[in-house]
Structure formats: C-alpha cells, structure tokens
Amino acid sequence: MKNVDYIIVGDGYAAFFFAHQLILNGKSLVLFSAEKKGASQVSAGIVNPLVLKKFTTFWLAAEQIEFLTKTVAEIETYTGENYLIHEKIHRIFHDENEMKLWSMKTETEELKPFLNPTFETLDTIKNPFGTGEVNHSARLDVNGFFKDISTYLEEHEMLVREKFDYNKVTDSTYENITFKNIVFCEGMGVRDNPFFTDIQVIANKGHHATVRLYEKMNHQYTLKKKHFLFPLNDDLHYYGGTYDPNERENEIDEFKTEELKDGLAAFYPHDFEVVEVNYGFRPTVKDRRPIIGNLPDHQNYYIYNGLGARGILNGCYFSKELYEHIENGKPLMPEVDLKRFNK
Numbered sequence: 001m002k003n004v005d006y007i008i009v010g011d012g013y014a015a016f017f018f019a020h021q022l023i024l025n026g027k028s029l030v031l032f033s034a035e036k037k038g039a040s041q042v043s044a045g046i047v048n049p050l051v052l053k054k055f056t057t058f059w060l061a062a063e064q065i066e067f068l069t070k071t072v073a074e075i076e077t078y079t080g081e082n083y084l085i086h087e088k089i090h091r092i093f094h095d096e097n098e099m100k101l102w103s104m105k106t107e108t109e110e111l112k113p114f115l116n117p118t119f120e121t122l123d124t125i126k127n128p129f130g131t132g133e134v135n136h137s138a139r140l141d142v143n144g145f146f147k148d149i150s151t152y153l154e155e156h157e158m159l160v161r162e163k164f165d166y167n168k169v170t171d172s173t174y175e176n177i178t179f180k181n182i183v184f185c186e187g188m189g190v191r192d193n194p195f196f197t198d199i200q201v202i203a204n205k206g207h208h209a210t211v212r213l214y215e216k217m218n219h220q221y222t223l224k225k226k227h228f229l230f231p232l233n234d235d236l237h238y239y240g241g242t243y244d245p246n247e248r249e250n251e252i253d254e255f256k257t258e259e260l261k262d263g264l265a266a267f268y269p270h271d272f273e274v275v276e277v278n279y280g281f282r283p284t285v286k287d288r289r290p291i292i293g294n295l296p297d298h299q300n301y302y303i304y305n306g307l308g309a310r311g312i313l314n315g316c317y318f319s320k321e322l323y324e325h326i327e328n329g330k331p332l333m334p335e336v337d338l339k340r341f342n343k
C-alpha cells in the first residue's frame with residue numbers, strides 16, 4: 001500500500017498549480033494524467049491584466065499577477081527554470097476611437113497601472129493607429145512548464161500516466177493507494193465524474209494555429225488584434241485562440257482555421273503558412289468565477305474547476321485558496337465556492 005496526503009486527478013493548470021502548493025508544503029501526492037492534451041497544453045500562455053476588447057480589468061487581476069510571479073519563482077527552485085517570458089502585449093488599435101478610449105482610461109486609478117500611455121507604431125505589420133502596451137503583461141512558456149513539472153513529478157514518483165478510473169475509488173482508497181484527500185481537476189473531463197455530477201461548467205472551444213511567417217518582425221512583443229500572435233521559435237509563431245462557445249465536436253473546424261487565417265492577414269500583410277491547428281475546451285462558468293468545493297457526504301473529495309479563459313492566473317491564485325481551505329480551514333471566498341449554486 002502507498003499512503004499519500006493527496007490524489008490529484010488531471011494534468012492542466014488547476015492540477016499542476018495545486019500540486020505545486022503541496023510540494024511547497026511538504027505534502028505527499030500522486031497525480032493522474034490521462035496523457036491527452038487538455039485546454040492547458042494548447043493554451044497560449046498569455047498573462048494579461050486586461051480585457052482587451054473594452055480596456056477594462058477584472059477581479060483580483062493585480063493580486064493574481066503578483067502571486068503568479070511569486071509562484072513561478074518557487075517552482076524555479078526545483079525545476080531550475082522560470083517560465084515567465086516578459087514579452088509585453090501590444091494591442092493593435094482598430095481605429096482612432098480606440099486610441100482615444102485607451103488614453104482616457106490611462107487617467108483612471110484602476111487602469112493606470114496597466115495601460116502604457118505612450119503609443120508605438122510597429123514595422124512589418126499593419127497598424128495605422130499604432131499600438132498600446134499592456135504593463136505587467138507576460139506569457140508563460142507552456143511547453144516548458146508542463147514538460148519540466150511532469151518530469152519532476154515522475155522523478156519523485158508522484159506521476160501516474162494513466163486515466164483515473166472512477167470505478168476503482170472507494171472512500172479513501174484507489175487500488176493500492178490510500179489518500180487523505182482527493183482533488184478533481186479534470187477541466188471539461190468533469191462530465192465523466194460520477195461524484196460531482198452537477199458542476200456547471202460550459203465548454204468554450206478554442207482553436208489556435210502554429211504559423212510560419214515569411215517576413216521577420218523586428219520586435220519581441222505579443223501582438224493582439226482579433227487574437228494573439230507571438231513568437232515560438234525560429235520563424236514559427238502561435239496565433240489564437242478563437243472562442244467557439246457553441247461547438248462540441250472533437251475535431252478541427254475548418255471554418256475556424258479560416259477565421260484564424262483572416263484574423264492574421266488583417267494585420268500581417270505578408271506570406272504565411274499554417275503549419276498546424278489545434279483546439280481545446282475551456283471550462284467556463286456563467287459568472288466567470290472558478291468552482292471550488294467538496295462533497296457533503298465525502299468531505300475529502302474536492303473539485304477545482306471553472307478556470308475559464310484565464311487558466312493561468314485563476315489556476316495559480318486559487319490553488320493556494322484551496323490549499324488553505326483544506327489544510328487550515330480558511331473559508332472559501334463566496335465568489336468561488338461551489339455552494340453558491342445551491343442558492
């Protein structure tokens with residue numbers, strides 16, 4: 001028999017950031033990975049304190065960015081890498097009104113820290129109204145993050161590379177493992193979870209493309225017009241992701257590939273080639289807040305889901321809230337508590 005403090009089911013941002021809290025606090029764990037690319041592995045990795053449609057910010061944005069910076073530094077102590085890439089987002093303005101709106105918002109207390117008041121005009125791309133830089137924006141090296149933490153978990157015998165079979169769990173035992181707590185972090189896979197049957201997550205499918213650009217850009221920014229564009233390596237770039245709330249098919253939608261091509265062509269007036277298209281399903285919630293809680297009849301069975309379009313910031317920040325709740329009895333914030341759905 002193997003005895004652990006925690007079983008974690010899933011291998012996305014929710015699972016890995018929670019695993020980090022356990023490692024940090026010296027708790028033993030086993031994490032189950034179905035070895036399929038979930039939303040996290042196909043995500044862009046953008047860390048952004050703004051809603052770039054309306055130039056507004058969101059609940060806990062500054063606190064979340066600060067906490068993420070602290071967390072990646074902690075992870076660096078055992079993987080040897082810091083996965084935050086400090087390439088700022090440049091929002092390409094559609095027209096003069098957007099420039100004016102941005103300028104106006106730089107005057108407000110709430111947005112001043114995030115909106116750089118000085119505009120830039122970039123070469124190689126179409127940006128007749130210039131671009132605005134988002135302060136405190138960055139991106140995560142998604143591949144490095146998942147690859148290195150998986151390796152760390154594997155080397156320390158904390159990773160099980162198989163799908164968690166719900167039929168094999170009884171109270172606090174799973175096959176030859178006994179656990180104190182189990183945390184389910186399956187993203188949209190929660191639909192197969194027989195314990196949390198009424199979790200109100202809605203799939204929002206997103207496609208992205210890996211593109212080869214034939215005209216090199218002389219800056220290292222993350223560009224945003226309809227979608228995000230940023231460099232991967234050599235001449236390859238990431239472009240995406242789309243928002244496809246009504247799509248459920250487990251396949252690439254050709255219309256979305258076209259949407260990506262059109263979106264890129266709208267500001268990159270040179271030849272490019274789509275090398276690969278991928279998609280994932282964001283676990284979103286109507287009130288745009290994560291879902292954290294446990295079962296009334298199995299109090300050591302927890303859910304950590306609903307990270308929405310901000311898997312990195314939400315996943316990182318609320319992993320600590322969940323940890324403190326389980327280990328130290330800290331009450332959950334009502335905004336993220338599973339119980340809010342019982343009202």
Ligand SMILES: Cc1cc2nc3c(=O)[nH]c(=O)nc-3n(C[C@H](O)[C@H](O)[C@H](O)COP(=O)(O)OP(=O)(O)OC[C@H]3O[C@@H](n4cnc5c(N)ncnc54)[C@H](O)[C@@H]3O)c2cc1C
Pocket residue numbers: 009010011012013014015032033034035036037038039040041042043044045046047162163164165185186187188189190205206207208240241242279280281282283304305306307308309310311312313315
């Ligand atoms: C195209 C796209 C771009 C995005 N870009 C960004 C971005 O730039 N920044 C950002 O912050 N967010 C982004 N997101 C959103 C982000 O990806 C999600 O919020 C996040 O991935 C959700 O994480 P999760 O861990 O809850 O779920 P997931 O990432 O879906 O992870 C759940 C994992 O659990 C596994 N699993 C399920 N059931 C089992 C089982 N029984 N046994 C074992 N494993 C199981 C699944 O295989 C899956 O890999 C993007 C999403 C998409 C689709």
